[in-house]
Amino acid sequence: MATLRDVAALAGVSVKTVSNVVNGFEFIRDSTRERVNNAIAELGYKPNLVARNLRAGRTGVIGLAVPELKFSYFAELADAVLEAARRRGYVVLIEQTGGERSSEIELLHGSRISMMDGLLFSPLGLSSDDGRELEVDYPVVLLGERIFNGPTDHVTMQNVEGAAMAVRHLLTSGRKRIAVLGAHEGEIIGSASLRLDGYRAALEQAGVPFDPSLVVHRQGWHRTDGAEAMQELIRREIPFDAVFALNDELALGALRTLFHSGISVPKDVAVVGFDNVTEAQFAMPSLTTIDPNRAKIAETAVDALLERIAGRGKPDEPGPRIFEVPATLVPRESASAGIRSAVA
Amino acid sequence: MATLRDVAALAGVSVKTVSNVVNGFEFIRDSTRERVNNAIAELGYKPNLVARNLRAGRTGVIGLAVPELKFSYFAELADAVLEAARRRGYVVLIEQTGGERSSEIELLHGSRISMMDGLLFSPLGLSSDDGRELEVDYPVVLLGERIFNGPTDHVTMQNVEGAAMAVRHLLTSGRKRIAVLGAHEGEIIGSASLRLDGYRAALEQAGVPFDPSLVVHRQGWHRTDGAEAMQELIRREIPFDAVFALNDELALGALRTLFHSGISVPKDVAVVGFDNVTEAQFAMPSLTTIDPNRAKIAETAVDALLERIAGRGKPDEPGPRIFEVPATLVPRESASAGIRSAVA
DNA sequence: CATCGTGAGTACAACGTTGCAAAATAGAGG
DNA sequence: CCTCTATTTTGCAACGTTGTACTCACGATG
Secondary structure (H helix, E strand, C coil): CCCHHHHHHHHCCCHHHHHHHHCCCCCCCHHHHHHHHHHHHHHCCCCCHHHHHHHHCCCCEEEEEECCCCCHHHHHHHHHHHHHHHHCCCEEEEEECCCCHHHHHHHHHCCHHHHCCEEEECCCCCCHHHHHHHCCCCCEEEECCCCCCCCCEEEEECHHHHHHHHHHHHHHCCCCCEEEEEECCCCCCCHHHHHHHHHHHHHHHHCCCCCHHHEEECCCCCHHHHHHHHHHHHHHCCCCCEEEECCHHHHHHHHHHHHHCCCCCCCCCEEECCCCCHHHHHCCCCCEEEECCHHHHHHHHHHHHHHHHHCCCCCCCCCCCEEEECCEEECCHHHCCCCCCCCC | CCCHHHHHHHHCCCHHHHHHHHCCCCCCCHHHHHHHHHHHHHHCCCCCHHHHHHHHCCCCEEEEEECCCCCHHHHHHHHHHHHHHHHCCCEEEEEECCCCHHHHHHHHHCCHHHHCCEEEECCCCCCHHHHHHHCCCCCEEEECCCCCCCCCEEEEECHHHHHHHHHHHHHHCCCCCEEEEEECCCCCCCHHHHHHHHHHHHHHHHCCCCCHHHEEECCCCCHHHHHHHHHHHHHCCCCCCEEEECCHHHHHHHHHHHHHCCCCCCCCCEEECCCCCHHHHHCCCCCEEEECCHHHHHHHHHHHHHHHHHCCCCCCCCCCCEEEECCEEECCHHHCCCCCCCCC
C-alpha cells in the first residue's frame, strides 16, 4: 500500500504537500499539483482512513445495534439507516445483539465502540431500570420504545396513536368485537403495552366496552406466535369480528390460521397489523396495517446522532430529546369494508 | 476519553506497562497489575481501536457489499455473515450498492476500503467483462454468481443442481408441463441462467421435451414481478401443471396471482421457488423451495476471506478458489403430491 | 532600496497504540 | 559483596495522517 511518503518521494515534494493536494488545498502551483497527481495515479495511492481517523479523532462510522437483522422490521430499518447515513457521508457498522441484555450491555461498554462516532441503539433486552447503562461518554440515540428517564435522545414511532388509528379504522367499518393478539402481561413500557393503550383509548373514545377475553397474550411476536395466538382465540369460542395484531408478523401468522380455519378475511373477520413490513403488501389478502414511517425514523435518528456528534463537548448541549415520528394507516384488503378487490 | 497515558500517570508506571497489562503480558508483578487495573477502572479506560488498528495494520473489520438489505435474501445473508464474523472476532461494515455497477466499482476502488481488512462482495451490476475491476490489493471473496475467470475466491450456491432438484421434485409427483418464471433473456452468467440450465437438465434427464412457451422472462425478481409473470403465463392459455419460479419472491407473487385466479395450489398447479426465505415457510400454502444454505455460505465465505487476510503476502498463496455450498430441497405444501395439510 | 504581503512549500509534532531492544531490579550462587 | 540470570519495567520509534507554525521567493509598495 502506497503512503503519502511514497508519493512524496516519487513526486519530489514533501509529505505535507501531497497531503495538501489530496485535501484540495488551494495554494498549490499547477505544475506541482500535476506532478503529485501523476505520482498518486502511478502508485495507486489511497488515503489510509484509519490513520486519518486517528489524527482527526473521529471515524465517520456510526454503529447500529439491532436484535436480529433477519427480522424484516430490522432489515428494513437497517436499510433506511444505511441510506440516511450514506447520504451524510457516514458508514454503518451493524451489531446484532440477539435482543439479549448481556450483549447489549457488553456492546455499550465494550471497546468496539471506540471505532464509532456514535451509536444508534435499538434495545430489546434492557429494561427501564437500566437507564444508567446508557450513561456513556459517546453519543447514543435510542430507536424504539422509551426507556424511562433515559439520558439519551430517543426516536420513537407513534405506538399509541398508531394503534388507535388501526382500531378506529376497524370501528368505522362497523366492527365491534375487536380481538388483540400479542399483548404482554404486566409490561409497562414497550411496544406491546403502548399499542394496547392505543387500542383501549380508541375503544373508550367510541364507547365500546373493553373485553379482556378478547386479548390474547403472547410473548413472541413472530409469525408462528400469530398463528398460535389465533388458534387460541378461536378455541375460546367467543364472538369476534376483527383482529388487531400488535405487529405485522403476528397478523400474517393469524391470516394463515384464519385461512386454514375457513374464516374469510375480511368478510368474517377484519385484520389489521402494525409495522407495514414489505410482506404485508403481498399477503393474501394484503394486510391493512400501520406504517411507522421507517425512512423518517431512520433519518431523524441519524440526524439527531450526527448533531450530538458535532456538538460534543460544546457548552450548550441540550438535554435528552424525544422525537415521535408520525405513523399512517395503510388501508388494504384485510380490513376493507366488505367486497374483496380483484387483484393486488 | 482516557488514554494509556492517563492511566500510566495515575498508576505511576510507564505507558508501555499499562499496555502490557491491557494485553495480558505475562511478566508483570501482581502488585503492579493491580495498581494498573485500579487506575483503568477509575478512569474507565477503553483501548482506542483506531490507534491500535493503525499500529497493527489491520482493523478487525470486514466489509459486506450487498445490493439492498431490505430484500429478505440479503437481510438473511447479512445476518448469517454478521454472526459468522462475530464468532471469529470480526465486525462487519455493510455497504449497499443498490446493485449498480458504478456504486460497486466505486466501492471496490474507493478509500472506504482502507478501513476494512477484506471485502465480501455480492455483485449485481458487474458483468463477466468486469473481472479486472476485481484486481485489487486487498482480499475479496465473491458471493453469488461466478464472474468468469475472476481473480478472487468465490462462494456460490448450487444454482444448477438446486434447480434440477426442484424440477425433479415436480416431475416425480407426475407434473409434466412445468413453467418457469423470471428467466433472463440472453444472460449467460447469473442465477437466472444457471437455474434455467438446471431446469433444462432435469427435463432432459427425464425425457420431457423443453417447451419455450412455458418460459416467462422477467428482469426483476420481486414479488410484483412474480405476480405479473404469472398473469402473463395465464394469458398465454397454454396448459401447465407446475411452476418453477427462479426465486422465492417470484414464487410468492405467483401464488398470489394463482389464488386470485381461483387456481388451486398444489391441486391444479404445483409451485416451487428457490432461496428458502423466511416467508416461504409462512406463505399460504407454504412454499416448497430450494434452501441454498445461507449459514453455510456465510461461514464458508468468511472463512475464505479470513484465510486470505491471514495469508496476505505469504509466498504460497493459492489461486482463486471456488466453493459450492450444497443446496437442499425443502418440501412443503405448494408442491405436495395432492392433499393439503391441515395447518402449518 | 528596505519593507511588506502573499503564494507556495516545508518541518515538526501529535493522534494512541505496540514492537523492539535496552535498562533496571531482584534473587541466587559463589 | 559481586556476578549472573531471570524477571519486570521502560524509552523510543513507528503506523499514516494533518494542524500549526515556519521558511522562502517573489513582486509590489512606499
